[in-house]
Amino acid sequence: MDNAIITISRESDFLDFKNLLKSSNLPSEDLNMQRDLLVAYVEDGQMVGTGGLEIYGSYGLLRSLSVKLGTRGKALGTAITTYLIEEARRRDIKGIYLLTETARGFFQRKGFVDVTRDQVPMELHASSEFSVTCPKTAAVMKLDIV
Secondary structure, eight states: OOOEEEEEEEEEHHHHHHHHHTTTTTOOTTTOOTTTTEEEEEEETEEEEEEEEEEEETEEEEEEEEOOOTTTSHHHHHHOOOOOOEEEEEEEEEEEEEEEEOOHHHHHHTEEEOOOOOOOOHHHTHIIIIIIIITTEEEEEEEEOO
C-alpha cells in the first residue's frame, strides 16, 4: 500500500486517530470528525501521523499534530502540516493559529510566529483548545495565509 495522507471519515479511523493522539499525550476528547478536518498519514497500511484543522469563520486552528514514536524523523509532521496549510489556503482561510507546549521550534521553521493570546481572533477563543484544553503557558503562534 502507498504512503498517503487521508481524511478521517470512518469511525474506525477516528478511533485510531484518537488512540494515536493519546499515545502522544495529546488531547482528543473534544475532536469531532464531522466538524473538524482531521487527517492521518498512513504508511504501509498503518496510521503513523495525525493532524487537524478546526475552522472558525476566516481562521483556522491547527491541532492534534503527532507522529508515532518509531517513525519520527522522516518529515511526516512536515508533510501533514504542509497539507493542512494548503487545505486552509484552498478554503480561503486568512490565518492559522495554534497552541503548543513542546513544538514551538518546529512550527517556527514552518513560518509560524509567536503572538499573544490577545492577538487571536475572538472566534478562536471559543474553541476548547483556547478555553479549556491548553494551559495559559502554551506558546501561541500564527501563520498568515497569503
